[in-house]
Amino acid sequence: MTSDSISQALAAADRLCLERGERMTPVRRHVLELVLQSNSPVKAYDLLESLKPGPGSAKPPTVYRALDFLMSLGLVHKIEALNAFVGCTHSHACGGAELYICTDCGHVQEVHGSLEPGHKPKGFKVERSVVEHFGVCGNCHQ
Known part of the structure; x- marks a missing residue:
């Protein structure tokens, strides 16, 4: 930043x-x-x-x-x-975050809104949700 x-x-x-x-x-x-x-x-x-x-x-x-x-x-x-x-400088109004972590350079990209709401047990209130994906970013992959 x-x-x-x-x-x-x-x-x-x-x-x-x-x-x-x-x-x-x-x-x-x-x-x-x-x-x-x-x-x-x-x-x-x-x-x-x-x-x-x-x-x-x-x-x-x-x-x-x-x-x-x-x-x-x-x-x-x-x-x-x-x-x-x-x-994190994003609003979480649209739900949880998905983090894409590059195993080569360590860069982390945050994506919001791709987690599907409604796939939770009835009555369950999500307080915090983060999904972590590990792989190679576009810059390192080239």
Whole structure:
């Protein structure tokens, strides 16, 4: 992402927090910024290292709490198979996300709206849905 698109995504995240009555703390905002700046999925301990410029730095629970918060708002996705995180700047009004992860370069593309609604058990309320596809992206395949 460019610095302009990261700034726009952070501003949108701030607005989303205001709309939902949530608080975007400096640590949460910094974690989101680091995830958005990453060109590939980032692990929590890599984020922790980036938050450690001096004494009294963030501890693992701080990073995991920030990531949990950001996931609850749909601002980041966890790639379960990699135990890593990617930023999300899309609305999830159309349903869950499908993530296409390139095994060569690590690029992650997010697609929305292709998951078929209505194929769930009666009475089941989906709170979070992410489908992960692993393969080779178009750039690496050529």
